[in-house]
Amino acid sequence: MSGVKVIRLPVDLKLAGGGYLPQIDIAYETFGELDRNRSNAVLICHALSGDSHVATGPWVDGVERPGWWEPMVGPGKAIDTQKYFVICSNVLGGCSGTTGPGSTDPATGEPYGLRFPMVTIEDMVDAQAALLDAIGVKRLLCVVGGSMGGMQALAWSRRYPQRVASMIGCATTWRLAPQAIAFNEVGRTAILGDSGFMDGDYPADQQPEHGLAIARMIGHITYLSEESMRDKFGRRLAKREGHAYDFVTEFEVESYLAHQGRKFVERFDANTYLYMTKAMDYFDLAGDAPSLAEALRNVQSRFLFLTFSSDWLFPTHETKEIVDALCQVGAEVSFAEIKSPYGHDAFLLEPEEQTAFVRPFLESVYEKEFAAASSRLKEGDAV
Amino acid sequence: MSGVKVIRLPVDLKLAGGGYLPQIDIAYETFGELDRNRSNAVLICHALSGDSHVATGPWVDGVERPGWWEPMVGPGKAIDTQKYFVICSNVLGGCSGTTGPGSTDPATGEPYGLRFPMVTIEDMVDAQAALLDAIGVKRLLCVVGGSMGGMQALAWSRRYPQRVASMIGCATTWRLAPQAIAFNEVGRTAILGDSGFMDGDYPADQQPEHGLAIARMIGHITYLSEESMRDKFGRRLAKREGHAYDFVTEFEVESYLAHQGRKFVERFDANTYLYMTKAMDYFDLAGDAPSLAEALRNVQSRFLFLTFSSDWLFPTHETKEIVDALCQVGAEVSFAEIKSPYGHDAFLLEPEEQTAFVRPFLESVYEKEFAAASSRLKEGDAV
Numbered sequence: 080m081s082g083v084k085v086i087r088l089p090v091d092l093k094l095a096g097g098g099y100l101p102q103i104d105i106a107y108e109t110f111g112e113l114d115r116n117r118s119n120a121v122l123i124c125h126a127l128s129g130d131s132h133v134a135t136g137p138w139v140d141g142v143e144r145p146g147w148w149e150p151m152v153g154p155g156k157a158i159d160t161q162k163y164f165v166i167c168s169n170v171l172g173g174c175s176g177t178t179g180p181g182s183t184d185p186a187t188g189e190p191y192g193l194r195f196p197m198v199t200i201e202d203m204v205d206a207q208a209a210l211l212d213a214i215g216v217k218r219l220l221c222v223v224g225g226s227m228g229g230m231q232a233l234a235w236s237r238r239y240p241q242r243v244a245s246m247i248g249c250a251t252t253w254r255l256a257p258q259a260i261a262f263n264e265v266g267r268t269a270i271l272g273d274s275g276f277m278d279g280d281y282p283a284d285q286q287p288e289h290g291l292a293i294a295r296m297i298g299h300i301t302y303l304s305e306e307s308m309r310d311k312f313g314r315r316l317a318k319r320e321g322h323a324y325d326f327v328t329e330f331e332v333e334s335y336l337a338h339q340g341r342k343f344v345e346r347f348d349a350n351t352y353l354y355m356t357k358a359m360d361y362f363d364l365a366g367d368a369p370s371l372a373e374a375l376r377n378v379q380s381r382f383l384f385l386t387f388s389s390d391w392l393f394p395t396h397e398t399k400e401i402v403d404a405l406c407q408v409g410a411e412v413s414f415a416e417i418k419s420p421y422g423h424d425a426f427l428l429e430p431e432e433q434t435a436f437v438r439p440f441l442e443s444v445y446e447k448e449f450a451a452a453s454s455r456l457k458e459g460d461a462v
Numbered sequence: 463m464s465g466v467k468v469i470r471l472p473v474d475l476k477l478a479g480g481g482y483l484p485q486i487d488i489a490y491e492t493f494g495e496l497d498r499n500r501s502n503a504v505l506i507c508h509a510l511s512g513d514s515h516v517a518t519g520p521w522v523d524g525v526e527r528p529g530w531w532e533p534m535v536g537p538g539k540a541i542d543t544q545k546y547f548v549i550c551s552n553v554l555g556g557c558s559g560t561t562g563p564g565s566t567d568p569a570t571g572e573p574y575g576l577r578f579p580m581v582t583i584e585d586m587v588d589a590q591a592a593l594l595d596a597i598g599v600k601r602l603l604c605v606v607g608g609s610m611g612g613m614q615a616l617a618w619s620r621r622y623p624q625r626v627a628s629m630i631g632c633a634t635t636w637r638l639a640p641q642a643i644a645f646n647e648v649g650r651t652a653i654l655g656d657s658g659f660m661d662g663d664y665p666a667d668q669q670p671e672h673g674l675a676i677a678r679m680i681g682h683i684t685y686l687s688e689e690s691m692r693d694k695f696g697r698r699l700a701k702r703e704g705h706a707y708d709f710v711t712e713f714e715v716e717s718y719l720a721h722q723g724r725k726f727v728e729r730f731d732a733n734t735y736l737y738m739t740k741a742m743d744y745f746d747l748a749g750d751a752p753s754l755a756e757a758l759r760n761v762q763s764r765f766l767f768l769t770f771s772s773d774w775l776f777p778t779h780e781t782k783e784i785v786d787a788l789c790q791v792g793a794e795v796s797f798a799e800i801k802s803p804y805g806h807d808a809f810l811l812e813p814e815e816q817t818a819f820v821r822p823f824l825e826s827v828y829e830k831e832f833a834a835a836s837s838r839l840k841e842g843d844a845v
Contacts, residue, residue, distance in 0.1 A: 096707030197707035257691040257715040258683065264716045265679045268723075271709060272672040274657040289655040296648045297680065300641065305774075308640040314746070322744055324479030324580035326654060326736060330743070332640040333647045340651075353709060360713065361705055363697070391688075 082108045082136045085176055088209045092171075098196020101185050105210045106176020107168035110134045110152065111160035113216065118452035119445065120216045121158055122207060123148065123167045124224035124231035127298075127355050128347055130175035133167040134160060139176070148225075150430030157434035158441065163220065170231070171206040172198040172354040180350035181283065192350060193279035200227070200362040204234045208242070218242050220448050221441060225249040225426035226393065227355065230362050233401070236380045237364060245381040245444040247437060250426040252393040253364035253371060253401050259392055262301050263356040266294030270349050279350050291349040292340030294356075299339045304389035304422030308332060364401070371404035381411040383440045385433055387425035388418045413440060465491045465519045468559055471592045475554075481579020484568050488593045489559020490551035493517045493535065494543035496599065499835035502828065503599045504541055505590060506531065506550045507607035507614035510681075510738050511730055513558035516550040517543060522559070531608075533813030540817035541824065546603065553614070554589040555581040555737040563733035564666065575733060576662035583610070583745040587617045591625070601625050603831050604824060608632040608809035609776065610738065613745050616784070619763045620747060628764040628827040630820060633809040635776040636747035636754060636784050642775055645684050646739040649677030653732050662733050674732040675723030677739075682722045687772035687805030691715060747784070754787035764794040766823045768816055770808035771801045796823060 088103045108131040113120060123133045125147065132138055134146035134153045152158045152165060169177035172195065180195035211219070222243055224232040229251020236246045255263075270276060273290030281287055303311070316322070317334035328334050368374035382405055386395040395416045405412045417432045419425040426433070471486045491514040496503060506516045508530065515521055517529035517536045535541040535548060552560035555578065563578035594602070605626055607615040612634020619629045638646075653659060656673030664670055686694070699705070700717035711717050751757035765788055769778040778799045788795045800815045802808040809816070 096705070098707070193709065254697065256688060257695045257697065257713065258686075258688045260697070260713050261679075261683045261691065261715050261719055264713075264719060265676060265683070267709065268679065268720075269652060269676050272676075293648060293652050293655075293676065296644075296651065300644050300648070303641075305639060305641045305777075308644065312640045314637065314640065314643070322479070324481070326576070326650065326740065330640065330643050330647075332644050336644055336647060337651075357709065394688075 083131060083139050083176060084108070086210060086213055088206065089213060090209050092202060092205050092209065094196050094202050095199040096197035098198075100178060100196060103171065103178045103206060104176070104182070105168050105171075105178075105206060107131050107166060107210060108133070108136070110136065110165040111163055113164040114449075116449060116452035116456055117216065117218070118220060118448045119163045120211075120219050121163045121165050121441070122211070122219050122222045122235070123152065123158070123165060124203075124207070124222065124228035125167065125170065126224070126226035126228045127359070128343070129228070130173070131167045131169045134165065148427070151433060151437070157430070157437040158223065159438075162445070163441070164216075166211070166214075166216065168207055168210055170203045170355075172203070172351060172358065174348035174351040177206075179348070180279065180354060181348050190280075190283070193353075195350070195354065197357060198354060199358050200230045200234050201238060203358070204231050204238055207231070207235075208239060219244065220445055221245045221247060223247040223437075224251065226251055226423065227359055230359065230364075233364050234362075236378050236382070237375060240377050240379040243380040244448045245383070245440070247383045247385070247440065248398070248401075249385045249433060250387055250390050250393055250423055251384075252397040254362060255360055256397070259301070260360045262297055263360055266297050267353055267356055269293035269297075270353060273349075276349065281349070286344055287349050288344045291344050291347070291352060294352055295343040296336040296340045299336055301392045302422055302424045304391060304420060306389055306420045307422055310420065311335075371400065372407040375404050375410065376408050378405070378408070378410055381440075381444055382413065383436060384412070384414045385426070385436055386414075386416045387421065387423070387429065388416055389420050390423045390425060392423040466514060466522050466559060467491070469593060469596055471589065472596060473592050475585065475588050475592065477579050477585050478582040479580035481581075483561060483579060486554065486561045486589060487559070487565070488551050488554075488561075488589060489556075490514050490549060490593060491516070491519070493519065493548040494546055496547040497832075499832060499839055500599065500601070501603060501831045501835035502546045503594075503602050504546045504548050504824070505594070505602050505605045505618070506535065506541070506548060507586075507590070507605065507611035508550065508553065509607070509609035509611045510742070511726070512611070513556070514550045514552045517548065531810070534816060534820070540813070540820040541606065545828070546824070547599075549594070549597075549599065551590055551593055553586045553738075555586070555734060555741065557731035557734040560589075562731070563662065563737060564731050573663075573666070578733070578737065580740060581737060582741050583613045583617050584621060586741070587614050587621055590614070590618075591622060602627065603828055604628045604630060606630040606632075606820075607634065609634055609806065610742055613742065613747075616747050617745075619761050619765070620758060623760050623762040626763040627831045628766070628823070630766045630768070630823065631781070631784075632768045632816060633770055633773050633776055633806055634767075635780040637745060638743055639780070642684070643743045645680055646743055649680050650736055650739060652676035652680075653736060659732065664732070669727055670732050671727045674727050674730070674735060677735055678726040678730075679719040679723045682719055684775045685805055685807045687774060687803060689772055689803045690805055693803060694718075754783065755790040758787050758793065759791050761788070761791065761793055764823075764827055765796065766819060767795070767797045768809070768819055769797075769799045770804065770806070770812065771799055772803050773806045773808060775806040
C-alpha cells in the first residue's frame with residue numbers, strides 16, 4: 080500500500096503571478112498521528128528536487144523506500160513520528176503527484192507544459208495551507224524545511240503568523256543572491272535551448288535529457304563545497320591509469336557529475352525544473368516592505384535557523400540577515416552555524432549535528448503548545 | 463596594416479598526448495624593439511579566450527583595436543613597450559591565427575575538428591619556444607601570464623629554466639582543483655551535446671551556438687565574485703518594473719550572462735574551447751615528480767605571483783602552494799595578494815594594483831639581465 084495520498088483542493092488559489100489553475104491536486108504523505116489537542120502537527124517542506132516522501136515507508140509503487148530526510152524524520156528521530164504528526168506534500172508545480180506542468184490541463188486534455196502558470200514560493204505555501212484546512216490541521220507546531228523548503232517555511236511564518244507556533248530553516252535564504260540566480264539561469268538556458276525541449280511540449284517519456292542533465296550538473300557543483308570536492312575526488316582519474324587525451328569522462332569529478340545528470344533525468348521533469356528554479360529566483364521574503372524587519376513585524380512564531388560553514392550557495396551571512404531582522408522585531412530566534420565540509424548538501428548529510436538543535440527546539444515548542452492547546456480544549460475553545 | 467604575423471614553425475613538435483601535426487602556424491604580434499643585447503624580450507601568454515593582441519594596435523583587419531591587457535602593456539605602462547620587446551602569440555590549438563582544430567588538415571583538405579590532436583600547456587609552451595627560436599630570441603627577460611597564461615609561464619620556467627630570467631603569474635594555479643575541472647566539464651558537455659556540434663564538424667559559420675554560449679555563461683560566473691555580482695547586479699531587473707512571470711530574461715545578471723554568451727559565439731570557436739579547457743584540466747606543474755618542490759628543483763628564474771582576494775576559481779591558497787614549493791628549493795619568489803572585489807577577472811580589471819608590483823619587479827630583473835648581457839657581449843660571447 081502506498082503512503083501517498085492525493086487530494087483535490089476544494090478552493091481556487093489566487094496565484095501571485097496572476098495565473099489560474101481550474102483544479103489543483105496535492106500529493107502528500109503523513110507519518111505518525113495527530114494528537115487529541117491537534118497540537119503536534121509538523122509540516123515539512125521539500126527542496127527543489129524533493130517530494131512528499133520525507134520519511135521511510137511505502138512509495139507510490141507500494142515498495143518501502145527511504146525518505147529523503149530519513150535520518151531526521153522517523154520513530155525516535157529529531158522529528159519523532161511517534162510524537163509528532165508529520166505532513167509532507169509535493170509542492171505546487173512539482174512532478175511527484177501534485178499538479179504541475181506535466182499534469183493534464185482540463186481545458187485541453189493535454190499536458191500544460193509551459194502553459195502552466197508561474198507559481199511562487201507563496202503559492203506553494205497557500206496550497207499547503209489549503210491542504211491542511213482540508214485535512215483538519217488548523218495550526219502547526221512547526222514548519223520545517225531545508226533550502227527551497229526553508230523558503231516555504233519562512234513564507235509560512237510571514238503569511239500565516241497565527242497558524243505557525245515555530246519554524247525551522249536549514250541551509251536556506253530569504254532571497255537569492257545574483258550568483259545563485261545566475262546558476263539557475265544557466266540551467267534553464269540549457270533546458271530551454273535543448274532541441275528536444277519543443278517549447279515544453281516534449282512527450283512525457285522523451286525528456287530534453289541533455290539540457291536537464293546539464294542543469295543538474297551545475298546544481299551539483301553548487302551543492303558541494305570546494306573542500307568536499309577535494310576530499311571526495313581530488314584530481315583522481317575514474318577507472319584509468321593515465322590521461323585519455325580525448326573528450327571522454329576522465330576525472331572522478333566528471334564521472335560523478337555525469338552520473339548525477341543521468342540519474343536526475345530518470346526521475347525529474349524538465350518543465351518542473353524550470354518552474355522550481357524560477358520560484359526560487361522570485362522569492363524575496365521582504366516583498367514590497369521597506370525592509371526585511373518591517374516585513375517580519377507580524378510574525379508570531381519561534382525560529383530556529385541552521386547554516387553550514389561551507390555552504391556557498393546560501394551562505395551563513397544571508398541567514399544572519401534574517402536573524403538580525405527578526406531580532407529587530409523582538410522575535411524569539413535561535414541560530415547556529417554548523418561546521419561542515421559538505422556545502423549546501425550538508426542539510427541532508429549532517430543529521431547528528433542538526434538533531435542536536437532540532438530535537439530540543441521542537442520539544443520546547445511542543446511543551447508550550449500542548450499546554451496551551453489543552454487549556455483551550457478544557458475551556459471548550461474550538462481548535 | 464595588421465600587426466599580426468604568421469610564421470610556419472620549421473620544426474616538428476612532439477605533442478605530450480602523442481598526437482602529430484604535420485605543420486604548425488603561429489600567429490603572433492610584437493610590440494617595441496629587441497635591444498642590441500637581446501636582453502629585453504618579454505613573452506606574454508594569453509588566457510583561455512585571449513589572442514596575440516595583448517596591446518593596442520592594428521588588428522588583422524588593419525583597424526586599431528585595444529589590446530586585451532591594454533592597461534598593463536604599452537608605452538609607459540607596467541610592461542613598457544618603449545623599454546621592452548613584447549611578444550604575444552596565439553596558443554597552439556587556438557582560433558585566432560595559430561593552428562588549431564579549425565585549421566585545415568593538410569592530409570584531408572578539411573578542417574581538423576576533433577581529429578586535431580590534444581594539446582597540453584607544455585605543448586603550447588614548446589610551440590612558443592620554437593617561435594622564439596625562429597625570430598632569434600634565445601632568452602626571455604620575463605614570461606608573463608594571467609590565468610591559463612600563468613600556467614604557460616609556470617611551464618616555461620620549469621621546462622626551459624635557462625631561457626627564462628623571470629616569470630610573473632597573475633590569478634593562476636599550478637593545477638586545477640576538482641571544482642574548476644567540474645565547471646569546465648559542464649561547459650564541454652554543453653558543447654559536445656549541442657545538436658549543432660556534429661561531432662566537431664560544424665561549418666565554420668554555423669557554430670553550436672547554444673552549447674558554446676552556455677559554456678561561456680558558466681565561465682563568467684566563475685570569473686566574477688559573489689561580491690562583485692552583488693555590487694554590479696544585485697537583484698535588479700533589466701529594463702522592467704515588475705516580474706514577467708515568464709521564462710524570459712528578467713534579472714540584470716541574466717541579461718549580462720546572455721550578452722556574454724552571445725558575444726562569445728561571434729568571436730570564438732567551440733572546438734578550441736574544448737581543447738583549451740582540456741589543456742587546463744590536464745595541467746599539473748608537478749607532473750610525475752614526487753612533489754611540487756621536486757618538480758621545481760631546477761628552476762633558475764625569479765618569480766612574482768599576484769593573486770586576488772575574491773578569486774574563487776584560482777584562489778590564493780593554490781598560489782601559496784607554488785610559493786612554498788619555490789621557497790623550499792631556494793628560488794627567489796615575490797608574492798602578493800591584491801585585495802579586489804573583481805574575482806578571477808581582477809587580473810584584467812586591476813591594472814593599477816598590478817602595476818605597483820610588476821613595474822619594479824621587471825625593472826629590477828632588467829637591470830641585472832642587461833648588465834649580464836652587456837658583459838657577455840663585451841667578451842664576444844654569442845648571445
